Amino acid sequence: MRFIVADWGTTRFRGYLIENETILDQVSSEEGVSALQKGEHRGVFLKHCGRWLEAEPNAPVLLVGMVGSREGWVEAPYATCPAGVAEIAKALIPVEIGNGRKGHIIPGLFCEPAPGAADVMRGEETLVLGTGIENGVVCSAGTHPKWILVREGRIERFATYMTGEMYALMLEHSMIGRPATEPADQKGFDMGLDAAQRNSGTDGAARVGLLHLLFCARAAVVSGRMASNLLAPYLSGLLTGDEINGALAQFGRPSSVTILADHARADLYVHALARLGIKTELKVPQQALLAGLTRIVREHSQS
Amino acid sequence: MRFIVADWGTTRFRGYLIENETILDQVSSEEGVSALQKGEHRGVFLKHCGRWLEAEPNAPVLLVGMVGSREGWVEAPYATCPAGVAEIAKALIPVEIGNGRKGHIIPGLFCEPAPGAADVMRGEETLVLGTGIENGVVCSAGTHPKWILVREGRIERFATYMTGEMYALMLEHSMIGRPATEPADQKGFDMGLDAAQRNSGTDGAARVGLLHLLFCARAAVVSGRMASNLLAPYLSGLLTGDEINGALAQFGRPSSVTILADHARADLYVHALARLGIKTELKVPQQALLAGLTRIVREHSQS
Known part of the structure; x- marks a missing residue:
């Protein structure tokens, strides 16, 4: 047709x-x-x-x-x-x-x-x-990533995170991202994921909260504890990790997640979820x- | 002198x-x-x-x-x-x-x-x-509120939250705050505190995460579930409550907190902490x- x-x-x-x-x-x-x-x-x-x-x-x-x-x-x-x-x-x-x-x-x-x-x-x-997909969890990544639970071919429920918009706000409009310098060092992404992981509440550490961790990222740079070219990827990792913490709390801990995203963006999720032992399958939007x-x-x- | x-x-x-x-x-x-x-x-x-x-x-x-x-x-x-x-x-x-x-x-x-x-x-x-103060927890409220632990007259450690700046970002630069209308209905503040409380992890509910709850606030308005004049105070309550969740995780749960803030801002903390059974003492900055x-x-x- x-x-x-x-x-x-x-x-x-x-x-x-x-x-x-x-x-x-x-x-x-x-x-x-x-x-x-x-x-x-x-x-x-x-x-x-x-x-x-x-x-x-x-x-x-x-x-x-x-x-x-x-x-x-x-x-x-x-x-x-x-x-x-x-x-x-x-x-x-x-x-x-x-x-x-x-x-x-x-x-x-x-x-x-x-x-x-x-x-x-x-x-x-x-x-x-x-x-x-008949049964499973889908992550449709984008400016506002959505995690979607599918049961028997129907969308059962879903949760949206303002991760991508928040990242842009931090770098374009907030004093948090102001000390960031280019070219960025992508090692910062894993450091941000680490910080989100510590804040997940799953390993006994206190859940200090995203509003604090965002400020800490800036503080680490202005106090000379972190190189300024790590800051942008760090913020990306912190926000992505915080999103994943929330999504796993909402939808349990699936053994596999389907990622609906273009390649560059999908790679970030593949990497972040692999650290947690969660497999990923990619679909082209x-x-x-x-x-x-x-x-x-x-x-x-x-x- | x-x-x-x-x-x-x-x-x-x-x-x-x-x-x-x-x-x-x-x-x-x-x-x-x-x-x-x-x-x-x-x-x-x-x-x-x-x-x-x-x-x-x-x-x-x-x-x-x-x-x-x-x-x-x-x-x-x-x-x-x-x-x-x-x-x-x-x-x-x-x-x-x-x-x-x-x-x-x-x-x-x-x-x-x-x-x-x-x-x-x-x-x-x-x-x-x-x-x-010789021993106690101080909250210095402002654009970047700081919670400060004082021991034997010395500042032991502290944690900063980007609460006030985040509120401004949501209303001035984000699609989250765009549906907000004036004059605001202050009842939204308590609704936001409720949402933060559900997300505190203390009452058995899943910790769905701030990046999701911010999006939900917008979604509640555009889907007709929440009046648009509740949105700005709701966001203020959600962010303030999330800050308090984090601060209590960092500094234990003091029976009393000293608030360093001008009157209008201090009132928000007095109210939010009273809901949690925490007393407050005000100091003029x-x-x-x-x-x-x-x-x-x-x-x-x-x-």
């Missing part, structure tokens, strides 16, 4: 013409959701995908990502976990794309990872479905996206 | 003429350390304090705060914990102020709050000495500063 997709995130628009999990044609622009005003989305979509709409008058149209957020084209209410392909296909939100033709926005997911807590995703649900979209569009067209 | 002080922080210069813990005259400007280049400090100091130097040719001159940092007038190496008034007075760093007269920079303190960790302060040591400076200048003039 041939279908048209807009993978529409905060900072980028990506259009695809897809058949059998293969990209026949694609387009990309920086007209992400955050760059647009209400009412502009349809025009941007038609500008980039109009020729496919004409050429394929019967192709289904799917939209995925932040396009369904409050700042997006139409706010698509979150579907609730647990959710698999059937629940998500049933919850697609139609949007008018012109001449009576409809596109369908894939809703994000909401869950309560713990009593009283709330968490959301928009887009990662499609990637997770695309991995084809782009392939998972295509597979997940294909599953959803098939389920939708059969219903 | 009459003496001259520059309390010279990152953003402000404050000059005082002091006698018997009383301010006889004072001056203040926005020429903080971060606003000055190397070589400008002496001129700024003389501009503000020159008339006192002339009128009191024999008065000791003390400089305290970030003036001793790498970005300051002269870098004053940190003294090492444990340190009391004797150790600090002995470690004063002389600086030439003109005509052969010397001022003395009060060195900051360095400690290893835990094996392999490093922490530093510049200025708070003087306030803590000014409290006159300005009074503690004057008392601490007086102790150091007396000790120095006797040595």
Whole structure:
């Protein structure tokens, strides 16, 4: 089946013409959701995908990502976990794309990872479905990494960590990262993982807290205890390790985790989890996206 | 004894003429350390304090705060914990102020709050000495709150938390605080303390981690689970509670904590600690500063 997709995130628009999990044609622009005003989305979509709409008058149209957020084209209410392909296909939100033709926005997911807590995703649900995993823990790494528990092919619950954004905040806007110098010495990453490990509470040491450990990283540099070119990788290791501490507390300690990330980022998780004796399997986000979209569009067209 | 002080922080210069813990005259400007280049400090100091130097040719001159940092007038190496008034007075760093007269920079303190960790302060040591506390735990609240263990009148060790800076980062630079609306509903502060308490590991719940709980705060608002005017106080409560979790892990669980802070900020700690059954005693920072400076200048003039 041939279908048209807009993978529409905060900072980028990506259009695809897809058949059998293969990209026949694609387009990309920086007209992400955050760059647009209400009412502009349809025009941007038609500008980039109009020729496919004409050429394929019967192709289904799917939209995925932040396009369904409050700042997006139409706010698509979150579907609730647990959710698999059937629940998500049933919850697609139609949007008018012109001449009576409809596109369908894939809703994000909401869950309560713990009593009283709330968490959301928009887009990662499609990637997770695309991995084809029936039971296991997936880590979708990115600016806001998500750890996702899959049971019997459905997303049971998940937890998001602001690790990547926090790293950027530390280096770009905080006095914590100010003493960092380039070129960075990647040995700092393991030192940061060590610090997070000591703070995990698993080896009897006091859990002194992330807000303290971040300050200590700066203090180590300004007091001459740590070389300034270790600081940035140290912060990356500390934050990644703290995320992993939390994820293992949330989801138990799986023997293996599936990492959904580009190579450079995935390597960090592979390394950090190997130190804890946890195996990893890598999945390429782009392939998972295509597979997940294909599953959803098939389920939708059969219903 | 009459003496001259520059309390010279990152953003402000404050000059005082002091006698018997009383301010006889004072001056203040926005020429903080971060606003000055190397070589400008002496001129700024003389501009503000020159008339006192002339009128009191024999008065000791003390400089305290970030003036001793790498970005300051002269870098004053940190003294090492444990340190009391004797150790600090002995470690004063002389600086030439003109005509052969010397001022003395009060060195900051360095400690290893835990094996392999490093922490530093510049200025708070003087306030803590000014409290006159012989044994106890002090919380010097501010942008970077410091918890300080005092034993037999000496600063034994301390731990800094980037709580206040993190709160500002969340509201000013992060997508976490973006959905926050005014006027804020202060009930959110207790909700944030509740979330931190659940994450303390003391009541059997999983320690899901601060990087996750920060994201959850945003998720609760965008999913309609929490009113947007609760978000900012919620983040304040979550961060303050996480700091307190860490401080209690570091310093045991004292029955009472001395809070060094202005009234509004002190109230938050009084409230948060009262929920945990911990008593608080308040000290006014300005009074503690004057008392601490007086102790150091007396000790120095006797040595």
